[in-house]
Amino acid sequence: xxxxxxxxxxxxxxxxxxxxxxxxxxxxxxxxxxxxxxxxxxxxxxxxxxxxxxxxxxxxxxxxxxxxxxxxxxxxxxxxxxxxxxxxxxxxxxxxxxxxxxxxxxxxxxxxxxxxxxxxxxxxxxxxxxxxxxxxxxxxxxxxxxxxxxxxxxxxxxxxxxxxxxxxxxxxxxxxxxxxxxxxxxxxxxxxxxxxxxxxxxxxxxxxxxxxxxxxxxxxxxxxxxxxxxxxxxxxxxxxxxxxxxxxxxxxxxxxx
Numbered sequence: 001x002x003x004x005x006x007x008x009x010x011x012x013x014x015x016x017x018x019x020x021x022x023x024x025x026x027x028x029x030x031x032x033x034x035x036x037x038x039x040x041x042x043x044x045x046x047x048x049x050x051x052x053x054x055x056x057x058x059x060x061x062x063x064x065x066x067x068x069x070x071x072x073x074x075x076x077x078x079x080x081x082x083x084x085x086x087x088x089x090x091x092x093x094x095x096x097x098x099x100x101x102x103x104x105x106x107x108x109x110x111x112x113x114x115x116x117x118x119x120x121x122x123x124x125x126x127x128x129x130x131x132x133x134x135x136x137x138x139x140x141x142x143x144x145x146x147x148x149x150x151x152x153x154x155x156x157x158x159x160x161x162x163x164x165x166x167x168x169x170x171x172x173x174x175x176x177x178x179x180x181x182x183x184x185x186x187x188x189x190x191x192x193x194x195x196x197x198x199x200x201x202x203x204x205x206x207x208x209x210x211x212x213x214x215x216x217x218x219x220x221x222x223x224x225x226x227x228x229x230x231x232x233x234x235x236x237x238x239x240x241x242x243x244x245x246x247x248x249x250x251x252x253x254x255x256x257x
Contacts, residue, residue, distance in 0.1 A: 001027060003026075003027055003028055003029040004027060004028050004029065004066045004067055004090075005028075005029045005031050005064060005065045005066045005067070006022045006028050006029065006030055006031065006065060006066070006067045006068070006069055007031055007032040007033070007034070007059055007060070007063055007065045007067075007068050007069070008022070008030070008032070008033045008034070008044075008068075008069045008071060009033075009034050009035075009056045009059075009068060009069065009070045009071065009072060009080045010034075010035060010069075010070065010071030010072045010094075011033055011034075011035035011037070011040040011041050011043075011044045012035070012040070012071065013162065014071050014094065015033070015035070015044070015071040016044060018069050018071050019033065019044055019047075019048055022069070023048045030048055030050055031050055031051065031063055031064070031065055032045070032050050032051040032052065032053065032059055032063040032065070033045050033048075033050060033051075033052050033053070034052065034053040034054065034055065034056045034059045035052075035054065036054060037054075038052070038054040041053060041054060051063060056080050056083060057083055060083055060084060060087050060089070061087075065089060066089065066090060067089055067090040067091065067092065068080070068084040068089045068090070068091050068092070069091075069092045069093075070084070070091065070092070070093040070094060071094050072094070073163075073165045073168065073169065074094075074095075074096060074099055074165075074168070074169040074173045074174060075099050075165070075168045075169060077093055077094070077096075077097060077098060077099075077103070078098055078103035078104075078106050078107055081093055081097075081107050081110075081118070082106055082107060082110045085107075085110045085111055085114055085116060085118070086110060088114065088115075088116055089116065090116050090117045090118075091116065091117070091118045091119070092119050092121055093118065093119070093120055093121065094120075094121050095120050095121055095122055095177040095178060095181070096120070096173050096177040097120050099169065099173055122177075122178065122181040122182075122185075124178055124181065124182050125181070125182075125185055129257050130182060130186075130246070130257070133186065133246070133248060133255045133257065134185065134186055136255070137186060137248065137250070137255075138188075141250075141252075141253060142248070142249075142250030142251070142252050142253035142254060142255065143250040143251035143252035143253065144222075144223075144224075144250060144251045145186075145187060145222065145224045145248060145249070145250050146223075146224060146225075146249050146250060146251060147224060147225050147226065147227075147248075147249045148183055148186070148187070148224065148225075148226040148227070148246075148247065148248050148249070149226065149227045149228075149229075149245070149246070149247040150179045150182060150183055150226065150227075150228050150229070150245065150246050150247075151228075151229040151230075151243065151244065151245035151246075152175045152176075152178060152179045152229070152230055152242065152243070152244055153175070153213075153229065153230065153231040153232065153234050153242070153243040153244075154171070154174075154175060154231070154232040154234065154241060154242060154243070155232075155234045155235065155236050155238050155240075155241055155243075156202075156203075156232065156233045156234060156235065156236060157236050157241070158174075158232050158241065159171075159203055159208055159210065159232045159233075160203070160206055160208065166203070166208050166210050166232075167203075167208050167209040167210045169210070170210055170211060170214075171210075171211065171212075171213065171214060171230045171231060171232045172196075172214050172216075172230055174232070175230050175232070176214060176216070176228065176230040179228045179230060180218075180228070182246070183218065183226050183228065186248060187220050187222065187224055187226070188222075189220040189221045189222040189224070190220065190221045191218050191219070191220055191221075192219055192220065192221045193218075193219040194216065194217070194218055194219075195216070195217045196214055196215065196216040196217070197214070197215055197216075198211040198212070198213060198214045198215075199211065199212050199213050200212050202233045203232075203233065212231060212232070212233045213229070213230065213231035213232070213233060214228075214229075214230050214231075215227075215228075215229055216228040216229075216230070244257075245257070
């Protein structure tokens with residue numbers, strides 16, 4: 001099987017993770033990287049011996065590739081997605097696909113009539129324990145799902161130090177998108193009603209205009225009710241950057257992770 005030639009847009013923390021995977025996977029060939037910071041693009045390119053650019057339009061025109069990985073900040077996905085789609089490249093885009101209806105419509109319009117694949121990187125669908133839960137639920141091991149609880153939080157280092165663009169996103173875009181996708185996938189049903197509240201003040205006092213946390217209730221078309229917790233103000237003394245908890249309760253049993 002021929003290797004898929006992949007170019008990368010975004011050379012930040014998560015872009016580095018993508019680059020490592022594409023350079024080591026037996027079915028991919030990492031060929032070029034682009035970042036608005038030419039210094040970052042150059043450093044990553046030198047590590048993996050690929051070409052680098054500061055302009056993704058130029059990279060897409062100059063480099064032969066089959067697919068484009070878009071690992072830009074949450075709010076900056078639409079334009080590179082549109083640029084890649086116009087050139088008929090397959091696309092792997094980091095979550096969320098878009099943070100506004102305007103951006104989403106731009107993407108949808110450019111995809112019309114295109115024979116390309118666009119995938120959002122909801123990688124928890126390949127997370128082994130979550131896959132096991134999904135398989136067992138589909139096999140009926142705990143019966144009909146009654147309720148679910150998911151907690152996906154970050155320490156405060158993330159919005160204050162790791163991300164320079166936290167106030168252009170939110171914890172719902174940054175982690176809540178993963179939470180919703182896991183719930184939707186496991187439930188196998190659509191959300192019919194949502195209630196969500198936020199708390200703000202801690203980040204604003206640090207000069208970051210973004211809510212601190214969201215608590216969300218999701219009611220599904222199959223009757224199940226889910227609670228979703230997303231925060232990025234946990235103390236940096238937490239043992240891990242992420243704080244993850246998943247509970248699925250059925251009529252005959254429960255999964256707890």
